[in-house]
Amino acid sequence: MKKMGDGVFLVYLKTSFLTCVNKEDLIKTHKMYQFRRNIDYTYLDEVYGGERDIISMMMGVFLSDTVPSWESVAPLLANQNFVTAGQVVHRIKPSFTMIGLQDFHEPVQALEHALKQGAATSVILDLHKLITEELSQVVPQIEAYLAEEA
Numbered sequence: 001m002k003k004m005g006d007g008v009f010l011v012y013l014k015t016s017f018l019t020c021v022n023k024e025d026l027i028k029t030h031k032m033y034q035f036r037r038n039i040d041y042t043y044l045d046e047v048y049g050g051e052r053d054i055i056s057m058m059m060g061v062f063l064s065d066t067v068p069s070w071e072s073v074a075p076l077l078a079n080q081n082f083v084t085a086g087q088v089v090h091r092i093k094p095s096f097t098m099i100g101l102q103d104f105h106e107p108v109q110a111l112e113h114a115l116k117q118g119a120a121t122s123v124i125l126d127l128h129k130l131i132t133e134e135l136s137q138v139v140p141q142i143e144a145y146l147a148e149e150a
Contacts, residue, residue: 033107033130037137040100056149058099059142066095067139077128086115101138107131
């Protein structure tokens, strides 16, 4: 991990090649994801027209639905239930962008594809760990926002 300034962190994910359905779609062994680790409130104001009640509602739903759904993925992975894990990840994928966490889209999508394409377990576990660690950095921000709005 490397701090780039302005709250931007580059996170390197070191993995083996994914086993792809289409052998021409090779994915590099070192993938870099950029996380700002801050909610993009400017984006939220644009999307929700500055309606703080709607933003609060979306963040509340994220904490009550998305986070527990995300947490349900770990036991599915431990039991190698990759199909169900992929379905859960697919279902919650848009939730990240809906609360101003656009930087999560690419790694969450990569995890979804890895699960659907039968990637090596190490790749799946590395992606899941990365996203979980980054999510743990932003959940307190969401909680703080909701506390301020209460």
